[in-house]
Amino acid sequence: MIAFLAAVLLLLPFRPASAQAADTAAAAPAEELDPKSLVLGHLGDSYWWHIGTFGGREVSLYLPVIVRSSADGGGWHFFSSCHLAEGASWEGFSIAPEGKYEGKIVEALPDGTMVRPFDLSMTKTVAALLLNSVIALVVILIPARWYRRHQGVKEHPKGFTAFMEMAVEILQDDLIKPCVGENWKRFSPYLLTVFFFILINNFMSLIPFFPGGVNVTGNITVTFVLALASFLVINIFGGRAYWRDIFWPEVPAWLKVPVPIIPVIEFVGIFTKPFALMIRLFANMVGGHAAIICLICVIFVTAGMGVAVNGPMTVVSLLFAVFMNALEVLVAFLQAYVFTMLSGVFIGLAQEGKIEKSKK
Amino acid sequence: MGLLQPEPGLLIWMTLAFAVVFILLARFGFPVIQKSVERRREYIDSSLAAADEARKKLEDLQQEMEAVRRDAEKQKSEILRSAVQTREQLIAEARRKAGEEGENIIAAAKAAARLESDAIIRDARHQVALLSIAVSEKLLRERFSDPQAQTALAERLLEEVDPDKDEKRKK
Numbered sequence: 423m424i425a426f427l428a429a430v431l432l433l434l435p436f437r438p439a440s441a442q443a444a445d446t447a448a449a450a451p452a453e454e455l456d457p458k459s460l461v462l463g464h465l466g467d468s469y470w471w472h473i474g475t476f477g478g479r480e481v482s483l484y485l486p487v488i489v490r491s492s493a494d495g496g497g498w499h500f501f502s503s504c505h506l507a508e509g510a511s512w513e514g515f516s517i518a519p520e521g522k523y524e525g526k527i528v529e530a531l532p533d534g535t536m537v538r539p540f541d542l543s544m545t546k547t548v549a550a551l552l553l554n555s556v557i558a559l560v561v562i563l564i565p566a567r568w569y570r571r572h573q574g575v576k577e578h579p580k581g582f583t584a585f586m587e588m589a590v591e592i593l594q595d596d597l598i599k600p601c602v603g604e605n606w607k608r609f610s611p612y613l614l615t616v617f618f619f620i621l622i623n624n625f626m627s628l629i630p631f632f633p634g635g636v637n638v639t640g641n642i643t644v645t646f647v648l649a650l651a652s653f654l655v656i657n658i659f660g661g662r663a664y665w666r667d668i669f670w671p672e673v674p675a676w677l678k679v680p681v682p683i684i685p686v687i688e689f690v691g692i693f694t695k696p697f698a699l700m701i702r703l704f705a706n707m708v709g710g711h712a713a714i715i716c717l718i719c720v721i722f723v724t725a726g727m728g729v730a731v732n733g734p735m736t737v738v739s740l741l742f743a744v745f746m747n748a749l750e751v752l753v754a755f756l757q758a759y760v761f762t763m764l765s766g767v768f769i770g771l772a773q774e775g776k777i778e779k780s781k782k
Numbered sequence: 783m784g785l786l787q788p789e790p791g792l793l794i795w796m797t798l799a800f801a802v803v804f805i806l807l808a809r810f811g812f813p814v815i816q817k818s819v820e821r822r823r824e825y826i827d828s829s830l831a832a833a834d835e836a837r838k839k840l841e842d843l844q845q846e847m848e849a850v851r852r853d854a855e856k857q858k859s860e861i862l863r864s865a866v867q868t869r870e871q872l873i874a875e876a877r878r879k880a881g882e883e884g885e886n887i888i889a890a891a892k893a894a895a896r897l898e899s900d901a902i903i904r905d906a907r908h909q910v911a912l913l914s915i916a917v918s919e920k921l922l923r924e925r926f927s928d929p930q931a932q933t934a935l936a937e938r939l940l941e942e943v944d945p946d947k948d949e950k951r952k953k
Contacts, residue, residue: 465785467792488791541791548795555799562811569818575825590815610816611808619803643788647796651804708785 457719461712465637466525467545469503469517473632482507483632485549489515490540492529503543515539550636551644554623561586562618593617597759601766605773609766612655616648617762624707624754628747639757640707642700649700652765657692660772668692695768699761706757710750717743 471483484504491497491514505512506527509519518528518536527543528536544552565583572579579587598613599606623644626634638644668688670678677684720739724732926932 566814643792
């Protein structure tokens with residue numbers, strides 16, 4: 423793990439600088455740099471995956487657009503997003519330049535109003551999400567294949583498989599077992615999946631060039647689904663004692679009989695726990711990405727102020743960007759760890775009643 | 783703010799992606815690794831236990847061997863001691879027997895000597911008796927060459943033989 427982290431630490435910090443530099447250097451002379459739109463553009467979604475600008479040419483990966491028309495008939499439309507580039511319109515669909523649906527596909531209805539169709543497009547975030555999912559599958563299933571082929575107990579894996587085994591073992595022994603408690607084996611696959619899913623998405627988002635660099639776990643929808651999954655696991659497998667503690671906790675009777683103060687608080691708590699999981703991961707990743715891009719933008723914002731200002735500022739912002747990237751690598755790991763740990767703790771708390779009951 | 787607004791399309795994609803990843807990993811990924819690791823752990827634990835047991839057995843065996851050796855040594859010394867004892871006993875016995883034999887011989891010799899001496903004495907007595915008879919014969923012969931003396935003696939002897947006279951004399 424340490425070696426891997428060290429490798430990432432060494433590789434990463436310099437790349438966003440150069441990549442972003444190439445990206446914005448081409449744009450800077452043509453128009454005034456707008457850091458806000460740049461940052462939000464990175465944090466948000468888009469219908470194509472901008473790879474870079476090479477020799478004045480924008481290179482983007484155009485992704486499929488899948489929309490269901492809101493107009494009468496309501497058929498499905500499936501086309502490449504390159505037809506929508508530069509504000510073009512295709513089959514009545516276009517990307518809203520401003521307003522409520524800014525940056526999203528809108529459909530022009532026959533009466534002239536613009537509505538949002540049901541949009542199942544494979545956006546940049548979706549593409550990165552799928553790619554990262556495939557990476558997660560490969561990273562786990564390749565070591566698993568080794569185990570399926572080597573059934574003997576006298577063999578032990580080497581290289582990557584050994585590394586993954588160590589990672590899985592550490593997570594199980596030091597994180598899942600103590601957090602979940604007695605029933606840990608049942609929830610271990612879920613928690614490990616969550617950990618590796620978040621970790622891979624976090625790391626990939628820190629790689630500043632093409633296959634990475636997409637802010638996946640900094641998207642509220644993604645973290646919402648993850649938190650929802652934890653919410654479902656916590657409450658579906660919760661024991662009777664868990665539910666009794668929520669609706670009839672062991673507190674003085676006046677706290678629950680005429681006005682159920684504590685039950686209400688406890689009931690709200692069911693939702694605040696996963697909500698906190700969702701917001702924590704989202705905010706950490708968004709914050710880190712925003713900070714790095716802002717620091718890089720400092721170079722281009724100060725470009726017009728002359729060499730005396732721009733030179734030192736470039737050095738300072740680069741140093742800070744290196745620092746932020748290193749910090750983000752830590753945060754990427756930490757957030758995956760924390761999400762898994764808290765999910766495990768909440769699952770364990772919901773399980774506790776079961777164990778106590780069986781002991782009685 | 784757009785960032786905080788969940789997108790329904792992305793929601794569906796994310797749910798799908800996460801569900802697929804979870805199902806595949808929970809089915810074919812982690813349990814396989816976990817089971818294998820557990821099996822290996824069990825194997826290592828059992829191997830360690832077996833090694834421990836073997837070591838203990840070896841120690842026991844060594845102790846047993848030591849005990850056997852000590853026992854043999856004890857037996858050896860016992861045998862030596864008993865041999866010494868037997869030897870001494872034999873010697874003592876031999877001595878005692880020799881003593882007894884000697885005493886017997888001496889006793890026999892003594893008895894023989896006594897018999898001999900008795901015989902000698904008896905013989906001597908006999909000789910002495912014969913001699914005294916011869917002497918007294920000679921003496922008597924010498925004495926009784928005188929007929930007066932002979933008659934006197936004969937008278938006295940007769941006196942001695944006559945019991946009545948004797949009794950009268952007593953009265």
